[in-house]
Amino acid sequence: MKVSELMRKNFLCLDADDTLLEAAKKMAGRKLDEAPVVRQGKFIGTISSSDIAAALVRTNIMGGVVPADAGKISHELVFKHLSHRPYWLDESADLLTAIAFIIHRNHDIIPVLDKKKKLTGVVLTSDLQEEMAKLLAAGGKMPYPEARGKKEEEQPAETVRGGTELDRILAYVEKKGSVSADDLARAFKLPVAEVEEYAASLEKHGLLKIDFNLIGKMKLVSTGGRGKE
Known part of the structure; x- marks a missing residue:
């Protein structure tokens, strides 16, 4: 839908x-x-x-x-x-x-x-x-025509494109190539924890990669915005 x-x-x-x-x-x-x-x-x-x-x-x-x-x-x-x-x-x-x-x-x-x-x-x-509520009632399976007849693993990954903070963060990472969560939080005036949540969502869809430095600080690395195939 x-x-x-x-x-x-x-x-x-x-x-x-x-x-x-x-x-x-x-x-x-x-x-x-x-x-x-x-x-x-x-x-x-x-x-x-x-x-x-x-x-x-x-x-x-x-x-x-x-x-x-x-x-x-x-x-x-x-x-x-x-x-x-x-x-x-x-x-x-x-x-x-x-x-x-x-x-x-x-x-x-x-x-x-x-x-x-x-x-x-x-x-x-x-x-x-x-x-x-429909999603929960369906056990997490998409109860819509485009999902019928397809196995769950065959479902296309949902895009996170749109007029959202996710878009702006993704565009920023793609422009920089890589950026720390701390620097990104400062640039967008967001809590670091919120940036890390956004990063996890973007990584889930293959739109960026999360890495950590030697002291455990998160770094967001661009994958070219290709997403999962």
């Missing part, structure tokens, strides 16, 4: 020039915690209830809550309050890639982009939960 088959095409999409008040009303009306944002039809990120809440209140050094000027904040534009890192999945990504996507992320929706990076739909985490 591809993300394009799972995604929903009828979804709330906000404009970058919507005000926070307009965004809050639209999201509340659809009972949504997050919504993708576009500018002139181009996807630029997402905004969440947490982002709106952060605009409404601040915490001081004593841990107290300081309210903002709601009247002023309500007219601020959505694009100024987007979640820091845009995230998305490619339409061509498969189900397991989508499931892997939410391991390190806590999102209700995942925007889906086509080859031209145009927003074409969203995947709901609740829909992924249903698919995970």
Whole structure:
């Protein structure tokens, strides 16, 4: 199953020039915690209830809550309050890639982009939960037409391509040839433990090789992005 088959095409999409008040009303009306944002039809990120809440209140050094000027904040534009890192999945990504996507992320929706990076739909985490239940019920075997009649070892390795941290890490390693987990963590401003988890996932699919130096520090080595045959 591809993300394009799972995604929903009828979804709330906000404009970058919507005000926070307009965004809050639209999201509340659809009972949504997050919504993708576009500018002139181009996807630029997402905004969440947490982002709106952060605009409404601040915490001081004593841990107290300081309210903002709601009247002023309500007219601020959505694009100024987007979640820091845009995230998305490619339409061509498969189900397991989508499931892997939410391991390190806590999102209700995942925007889906086509080859031209145009927003074409969203995947709901609740829909992924249903698919995970199907996988578990099937004993880990893919309960979809493309898997029928094939032995488990003959299943093609799922791609980890998509608009994810995995893509950027893989591209970085391929560019460098090899890089330590520590250096990669600094470059991407991620915990080393998280980088090591990403590396394990990429190695599983044959997209890079993990090596260790004499003092046990992890090094990621490019395999040319060939993946498993």
